[in-house]
Every structure is written in structure tokens, then in C-alpha cells.
Amino acid sequence: MVTEVEHRTVEQAEGKLGVLLVGLGAVATTYVAGVENVRRERAKAVGSLVEMATIRLGKRTEHRSPRIREFVPLAELSDLVFGAWDPIPDDAYESCKVCGVLDAEHVEPIADFLRSLRPMPAVFDQQYVKRLQGTNVKSGKTKRDLAEAIREDIRQFKKEHGCSRLVMVWCASTEVFIAPGPVHDNLAAFEQAMTDNDPTIAPSMLYAWASIMEDVPFANGAPNLSVDTPALLALAEDRGVPVGGKDFKTGQTMIKTVLSPMLKARMLGIAGWYSTNILGNRDGEVLDDPESFKTKEESKLGVLEHILQPSVYPDLYGNVYHKVTINYYPPRGDNKEGWDNIDIFGWLGYPMQIKVDFLCRDSILAAPLVHDLALFFDLAQRAGMSGIQEWLSFYFKSPMAAPELAPEHDLFIQHAKLKNTLRWIMGEERITHLGVEYYQYDRA
Numbered sequence: 001m002v003t004e005v006e007h008r009t010v011e012q013a014e015g016k017l018g019v020l021l022v023g024l025g026a027v028a029t030t031y032v033a034g035v036e037n038v039r040r041e042r043a044k045a046v047g048s049l050v051e052m053a054t055i056r057l058g059k060r061t062e063h064r065s066p067r068i069r070e071f072v073p074l075a076e077l078s079d080l081v082f083g084a085w086d087p088i089p090d091d092a093y094e095s096c097k098v099c100g101v102l103d104a105e106h107v108e109p110i111a112d113f114l115r116s117l118r119p120m121p122a123v124f125d126q127q128y129v130k131r132l133q134g135t136n137v138k139s140g141k142t143k144r145d146l147a148e149a150i151r152e153d154i155r156q157f158k159k160e161h162g163c164s165r166l167v168m169v170w171c172a173s174t175e176v177f178i179a180p181g182p183v184h185d186n187l188a189a190f191e192q193a194m195t196d197n198d199p200t201i202a203p204s205m206l207y208a209w210a211s212i213m214e215d216v217p218f219a220n221g222a223p224n225l226s227v228d229t230p231a232l233l234a235l236a237e238d239r240g241v242p243v244g245g246k247d248f249k250t251g252q253t254m255i256k257t258v259l260s261p262m263l264k265a266r267m268l269g270i271a272g273w274y275s276t277n278i279l280g281n282r283d284g285e286v287l288d289d290p291e292s293f294k295t296k297e298e299s300k301l302g303v304l305e306h307i308l309q310p311s312v313y314p315d316l317y318g319n320v321y322h323k324v325t326i327n328y329y330p331p332r333g334d335n336k337e338g339w340d341n342i343d344i345f346g347w348l349g350y351p352m353q354i355k356v357d358f359l360c361r362d363s364i365l366a367a368p369l370v371h372d373l374a375l376f377f378d379l380a381q382r383a384g385m386s387g388i389q390e391w392l393s394f395y396f397k398s399p400m401a402a403p404e405l406a407p408e409h410d411l412f413i414q415h416a417k418l419k420n421t422l423r424w425i426m427g428e429e430r431i432t433h434l435g436v437e438y439y440q441y442d443r444a
């Protein structure tokens with residue numbers, strides 16, 4: 001049934017989709033190795049809505065719940081090809097071994113496939129990721145030259161692999177904190193700053209610019225600004241390219257964006273929320289640098305403020321002590337442990353506590369998000385949706401939203417938004433969960 005709007009014209013997902021990954025570390029290799037294992041029917045794509053979830057259509061009495069994949073035209077797994085950039089020259093096989101996320105049973109049988117994915121030289125500058133040293137790095141006189149070299153890589157990849165479409169996902173390290181400034185305000189200033197080698201133009205911004213210039217959707221899985229500047233958003237709008245970010249919402253923040261709406265829904269107060277993590281992978285090492293951690297901290301801290309609305313509920317949330325730390329602890333590798341201690345209060349102000357101990361696997365949680373984002377950003381482009389894809393906030397810790405809007409952080413509102421957007425794209429009725437039509441409330 002079509003209400004309110006007709007469905008959008010969505011081009012079919014024909015031909016190969018090239019997924020260009022910036023960074024070929026733990027998340028990226030866990031993703032590509034995962035896709036190959038699923039393609040060979042050696043494992044299941046657990047955690048991916050695209051591959052696993054259904055979507056209810058129409059009235060509850062209609063019993064229509066196709067898989068998302070059957071409902072919207074998405075790239076087939078067999079049509080995906082992968083490219084990557086990384087300053088570390090390891091191919092995906094070596095990188096899998098170094099990162100140590102996957103067991104041999106998911107690496108060795110696909111070793112040929114993984115070895116064939118070799119990273120292109122990266123645009124990398126240690127000034128922005130202090131704890132890394134790279135040898136597989138492009139050189140150029142200006143940042144503009146480097147960005148043009150990324151554009152050339154994109155064109156070359158598309159041609160070599162016979163792709164009909166491409167998407168780019170930033171899976172690279174978190175860069176040092178950069179506040180948006182005058183050079184990010186408009187495109188002319190941004191492009192001049194690239195030529196002038198301005199220090200506030202980070203490599204992630206060059207990838208984002210190159211991606212948009214090549215009409216390739218760009219999703220940012222890390223908290224650094226990258227595409228989130230007025231200059232690049234305007235460019236994306238002008239060129240009709242979907243963009244979004246920031247920072248994959250995986251472990252602790254996923255839990256935070258479920259528990260805090262629960263407490264708020266019941267009007268229970270919060271006195272403090274103490275979150276800490278131990279993590280021993282390369283990401284943990286990079287985040288051990290205070291400047292990179294600051295970028296991550298901003299992303300992790302913003303969540304509660306937005307969900308709890310302390311200015312609207314000063315009695316409940318006006319004085320929340322919120323603390324987040326990440327401790328680099330090598331023995332745990334990718335198997336992060338995240339603790340939360342939440343001091344809450346109820347009726348008449350009586351205190352209570354909630355403790356959460358999440359023994360998770362960072363890249364196992366992140367890999368399906370990369371997959372869904374790659375396929376949904378490609379869908380957005382074929383559906384003619386340009387600029388910020390707020391409907392994909394579900395996947396991000398710091399979701400980008402139009403400047404006049406507060407971002408939506410509540411996981412279940414984000415989930416409803418995502419599914420309603422798919423219904424809207426395909427011209428199906430949006431679901432409000434009102435449900436009065438099943439009862440006879442309007443009898444006199």
C-alpha cells in the first residue's frame with residue numbers, strides 16, 4: 001500500500017560493487033574475511049541486518065515480513081570486490097594474522113583470497129596518528145596532490161575490477177582531535193587549504209574529498225571529523241553523493257544507548273556513569289595517545305547528554321558524572337572488556353546501582369556494521385539520496401545530522417528510523433506502532 005509518498009525510483013543493483021576500505025587492520029580484515037567465509041558457506045553473517053533481518057510490511061494481520069534483502073535491491077555478496085589503502089604494507093592475510101581476531105579455520109582456507117588483497121599506498125601522516133609508522137605511503141608536494149592521487153586510485157580500481165559502482169568506508173585509525181575551523185567552512189577555503197598544506201586538513205578529509213569528487217558514497221567508521229564539515233557536506237549535496245558517520249557503534253556505546261533510554265523512559269534518575277575498557281589491539285595502542293583518545297572521548301561522551309536531555313529533566317539528569325576511559329592492555333588483544341558502573345536513583349531519590357561487564361570482541365561486532373553500511377550507502381545512492389544519511393544513525397556512536405537537528409542516539413528509535421526509511425524508499429506504509437485499528441475504540 002502506498003501512503004503519503006510514492007516510492008522513489010531505485011536503480012537495480014546490477015554489476016559489481018567495489019568496497020574501498022581505508023585501513024586494512026582488524027575491522028577491515030575481519031569484514032572481508034567474513035564476507036568470503038559467508039560466500040563459501042563456511043559461516044553465517046551474524047550481526048548483519050542486511051543478511052539476517054526481516055522487515056514487517058503492512059498491517060500485522062497481513063503477515064508480510066520479507067527479509068530486508070528480498071525487499072530492497074541490494075548488491076549480492078557475489079558481486080562485492082574489495083580494495084584498501086594502508087600505510088602498513090601487509091596484505092589481508094598477513095594483517096589477519098597480526099590482528100589475531102579470527103581463528104585459523106576462518107583464515108587458512110581463504111588464504112589465497114586474502115593474499116590477493118594488497119593495500120594501495122596510503123595518504124598517511126604520523127602527525128595525525130602518533131603511534132603508527134607507515135612505509136606504504138604516497139608522497140606529494142601538497143595535500144591537494146595527495147588527494148588527486150587517491151582519486152586516481154579510485155578510477156583505476158573501478159576500471160581494473162570492472163565495477164559498476166563503488167563505496168568507501170573509513171576503517172582506519174582514529175586521528176588526533178581537530179576542531180572545525182574556518183578552512184572547513186566552505187569548499188573554496190577547504191581546497192585552498194589543501195593546496196597550502198594547512199595542518200587542520202587531516203588525511204581522512206582528503207579521502208572524503210576524493211571519494212565525493214569521484215561520486216563515491218563515503219561512510220566514516222572512526223570519530224575523526226573527516227567528511228563532517230560544512231565544506232564537504234556542501235560538496236556531497238552538490239554532487240548528489242551520500243555521506244555519513246561517525247564512529248561505529250559497537251560495544252559499550254551500543255549498551256549505553258539501550259540502557260539510558262530505558263532509564264529515561266521510566267523517569268529514573270542518574271547520578272553517575274563510569275565506563276572503562278581494557279583493549280590490547282592496534283586500535284587500543286593508537287587510542288593510548290591522548291590526542292587520538294580525545295577524538296574518541298568526545299564521541300563517547302556526547303551520547304548520554306543527547307539522550308538524557310538534562311536541560312529538560314534537571315532533577316533526573318542535571319548532575320550526571322560521566323567518565324569514559326580506555327586502557328591499552330596488550331594481553332587482551334581484540335577481546336575488549338568494557339565495564340560500566342551506573343549509579344541511578346528512584347522513587348524519593350533512593351540510590352541503586354547497575355553493573356555491566358561486556359566481554360566482547362571489537363572487530364567481530366564492527367565487521368557486520370561495515371557490511372551493512374557499504375550496502376546501504378550504495379542503496380542510498382541508487383535511490384538518489386544525497387548528503388547526510390541520518391537514517392543510518394543506527395550504526396554510529398556520533399551520528400551526523402542536519403545542522404538544525406539534534407542527533408538521534410537511542411538504538412531502538414534509530415532502528416525504527418532505518419526500517420521506516422526502507423519502507424519509504426520502496427513506497428510501503430510507514431509503521432507507527434499505533435495499532436488502534438485492531439480495536440474498536442471509536443464505538444459511540
Ligand SMILES: NC(=O)c1ccc[n+]([C@@H]2O[C@H](COP(=O)([O-])OP(=O)(O)OC[C@H]3O[C@@H](n4cnc5c(N)ncnc54)[C@H](O)[C@@H]3O)[C@@H](O)[C@H]2O)c1
Nearest residue numbers: 023025026027086122172173174222248250282283362366
Ligand atoms: N572495532 C570496533 O568496535 C570499533 C568501533 C568504533 C570505531 N572503530 C574504529 O575503527 C577504526 C579501525 O579499527 P581497527 O580495530 O581495525 O584498528 P586497526 O589499528 O587494526 O586498523 C586501522 C588501520 O588503519 C591504518 N591507517 C591509519 N591511518 C591510515 C590512513 N591515513 N590511510 C589508510 N590507512 C590508515 C593503520 O595502519 C591500520 O592498519 C579505528 O579508528 C577504530 O577506532 C572500531
